[in-house]
Amino acid sequence: MNWRRASLGLVLACLTGWLAGGAHAQQAAILDPGEARAIAADGYLYAYPMLVMETARRIQTNIVEPDTRLGEGAPVNRYTHMSRLPEALLHGIGSTPDADVLWSSLWFDVAREPLIIEVPDAQGRYFMMMAADMWSDVFAAPGTRTTPGGPQAYAIAARDWRGTLPRGVEVLRAPTPSGWLHVRIALAGSADLAAAQAFQAGFLATPLSAWRKKGASPSPGTYNVALPRTPPVEQVASMSAADYFAAFAELAGRYPPHDNDTPILQRLRRLGIVPGSRFEFARLPAVLQAAVNEGVQAGQARVRSGPEPRVGNAGLVMPMKRRGTYGTDYALRARSMRQAWVVPLSEDLIQARADTDSEGRQLDGSFRYELRFERLQQPPVRGFWTVTLYNDREALLDNMGNRYAVRARDRINMAADGTATIYLQYETPLEDRVRNWLPSPQSGHFSLVLRLYWPDNAAVEGAWAPPSIRRIR
Numbered sequence: 001m002n003w004r005r006a007s008l009g010l011v012l013a014c015l016t017g018w019l020a021g022g023a024h025a026q027q028a029a030i031l032d033p034g035e036a037r038a039i040a041a042d043g044y045l046y047a048y049p050m051l052v053m054e055t056a057r058r059i060q061t062n063i064v065e066p067d068t069r070l071g072e073g074a075p076v077n078r079y080t081h082m083s084r085l086p087e088a089l090l091h092g093i094g095s096t097p098d099a100d101v102l103w104s105s106l107w108f109d110v111a112r113e114p115l116i117i118e119v120p121d122a123q124g125r126y127f128m129m130m131a132a133d134m135w136s137d138v139f140a141a142p143g144t145r146t147t148p149g150g151p152q153a154y155a156i157a158a159r160d161w162r163g164t165l166p167r168g169v170e171v172l173r174a175p176t177p178s179g180w181l182h183v184r185i186a187l188a189g190s191a192d193l194a195a196a197q198a199f200q201a202g203f204l205a206t207p208l209s210a211w212r213k214k215g216a217s218p219s220p221g222t223y224n225v226a227l228p229r230t231p232p233v234e235q236v237a238s239m240s241a242a243d244y245f246a247a248f249a250e251l252a253g254r255y256p257p258h259d260n261d262t263p264i265l266q267r268l269r270r271l272g273i274v275p276g277s278r279f280e281f282a283r284l285p286a287v288l289q290a291a292v293n294e295g296v297q298a299g300q301a302r303v304r305s306g307p308e309p310r311v312g313n314a315g316l317v318m319p320m321k322r323r324g325t326y327g328t329d330y331a332l333r334a335r336s337m338r339q340a341w342v343v344p345l346s347e348d349l350i351q352a353r354a355d356t357d358s359e360g361r362q363l364d365g366s367f368r369y370e371l372r373f374e375r376l377q378q379p380p381v382r383g384f385w386t387v388t389l390y391n392d393r394e395a396l397l398d399n400m401g402n403r404y405a406v407r408a409r410d411r412i413n414m415a416a417d418g419t420a421t422i423y424l425q426y427e428t429p430l431e432d433r434v435r436n437w438l439p440s441p442q443s444g445h446f447s448l449v450l451r452l453y454w455p456d457n458a459a460v461e462g463a464w465a466p467p468s469i470r471r472i473r
Contacts, residue, residue: 031270033291040241040295041302043268046261047248048236048303048334049136053342054251055232057107057134057178062227064220071103075221077115077205079106083197085190088398095394096449099404100386102200104183111177114157116169116211120202121151126186126383126453127199128349130324131156132342133176134255136333138324140172141345144383145454155208156181159256166211176255180342181205184349186384186453188409233338241289241296242281245271249279260328303334315358316450316466318459322346346460352450358468363448365441368425368472371448375418380464383454384408387422389438392445399439412436424448424469 031039059073066074070093071082081104084090086097108115108131119129119142128143142154153169158177165171183203187196210216228235239247245268253276257265265275271292273279281289324345326333336343340351356362357369371387379385388405391397396404406412406422413435414420423429426442440446450466458464 031288033287036271036288036291037295037298039267039271040245040292041298042264042330043245043248043271043273044296044299045302045334046264046268046330047244047252048299049337050134050251050255051236051239051244051247052232052337053132053134053136053180054247055235057180058227059229059232061107061221062224064223071105074106075218076107076109077207078218078221079104079203079205081200083200085187085193086396086404087402088396088404096388096390096447097396098184098386098451099388099396100384100407100451101184101186102196103185104200104203106181106205107178108156108174108181108205109178110156110158110161110174114155114161114163114165114171114208116204116206116208117154117156117172117181118202118204118206119152119154120199122149122199124149125196125199127184128344128383128453129181129183130342130344130348131172131174131179131181133174133179134251135176135258136337136342137175137258137326138342138345139175139179141324141348142172143348145348163208165208175258178255182342182344237300241293242279244296245273245281245292246279249273249275249277252276264328264330302331303338305335314356314360315469316352316354316448318352318462318466319346319350322460324348346455348454350452350455350459352452352466354448354450354469355445356469357471359471361471363424363440363446363469364444365426365446366443368423368427369440370470370472371422371424371467372470373420373422373467377464377467378408378420379450379452379466380456380458381408381452381454382456383452385453386451387438388449388451389424389440390447390449391441394447397439397441397446401439403437403439406436406438410435425472 060080061073061076063073063075066078066080068081069083071080074080081102082093083102086093086099122144126144128145129141130138131140132138142152155165155169155171156174157171159173159175185196185200187193257275268274272284281292284292321329321332323336323343354363363369384407386405386407389397412420412422413432421436423433423437424440425437426440428434429437452459
């Protein structure tokens with residue numbers, strides 16, 4: 001009897017969804033094509049981060065046991081660790097890797113119960129964490145900047161979970177039942193690697209029901225050989241308009257939109273795109289199908305256009321706006337997602353990138369460059385800063401000394417007037433300049449990334465500007 005009732009309920013639910021889809025499709029029939037095109041373009045930007053997140057989640061959790069060396073993936077609710085120093089000949093670690101941190105991450109699912117996250121005592125070591133929902137917004141950022149010293153314990157919980165947590169465990173409410181947690185751990189070179197790895201190994205994730213129970217062990221994951229391994233951004237870019245919005249409607253029913261998303265959801269409803277309902281693209285009139293396709297193409301172009309710069313259009317370009325949480329700035333959120341994946345809060349990390357010198361000419365190893373910090377103008381941080389050089393494939397540059405970055409901890413040489421200059425060139429400079437040397441390729445394009453961990457307000461608010469990149473010859 002119960003099975004029959006359940007089956008009848010399923011049939012009624014499917015029928016209701018189908019009828020709702022048909023009703024929305026009929027409403028869309030009266031839309032002006034120009035308006036339909038605009039809705040589709042804006043809707044593409046709005047939906048983009050969640051589709052990339054879901055695609056990445058499926059790829060990175062399609063594994064039996066966690067990868068604890070290169071951080072390539074782990075089953076749901078288990079950490080994967082990048083636990084070795086990045087180097088030029090190490091592949092599979094993504095583009096523009098940070099040579100000064102170890103990192104760990106996990107995809108969480110707290111629909112059934114909270115996940116307890118244990119953080120060991122950092123003992124003065126800098127680290128940062130960020131927890132993001134499936135819309136790519138950061139909702140929690142435990143770490144050196146935000147929490148006191150000593151070991152900590154957090155419970156990532158669904159926003160509607162009601163229950164009792166053990167004493168001393170702080171709840172972090174996740175806007176969506178699934179999401180991504182990322183940890184970055186600072187280390188001071190190879191001599192510090194073992195200690196950093198020991199700290200990293202102390203990060204634990206355990207479902208509430210199994211926490212601190214003897215004999216409890218995580219279940220292995222599963223591997224689906226048929227699941228595509230193409231990068232998420234490429235998979236999403238290849239989706240048709242029909243498939244894109246159908247996937248969005250299904251996912252938005254599983255991962256609740258934010259409260260301030262009502263206006264864009266109302267607009268999408270006019271095209272028949274409703275969270276939790278089936279999107280009937282084929283029911284739209286041909287003229288509106290064409291308009292939606294055109295809107296998706298326009299949305300794709302806007303995603304590819306990249307975030308707007310804050311300071312200048314050449315040299316090191318600072319972000320124009322705060323990152324990590326976006327409100328209703330869906331264009332910035334989508335562009336940030338495509339360009340740099342889930343971006344930490346600006347209070348935790350700011351990244352400035354340079355592909356050209358300060359006169360707009362592409363950086364090329366055939367020339368020498370100088371990056372000069374004026375007196376008292378080194379990056380304002382409470383954590384640390386680094387300048388890292390990448391080759392034309394956005395990988396660390398292979399060089400004899402394995403010098404990939406110049407860092408605050410390097411104690412770079414200062415001139416008598418208080419200025420400090422970083423030398424970007426292929427040839428080894430004079431002995432008194434070697435400490436400030438960052439090797440570039442003998443020829444060909446390269447890029448720079450300046451990272452500011454725990455930046456001061458001057459950098460967050462845009463009052464501080466990065467130095468110019470001057471070409472010498």
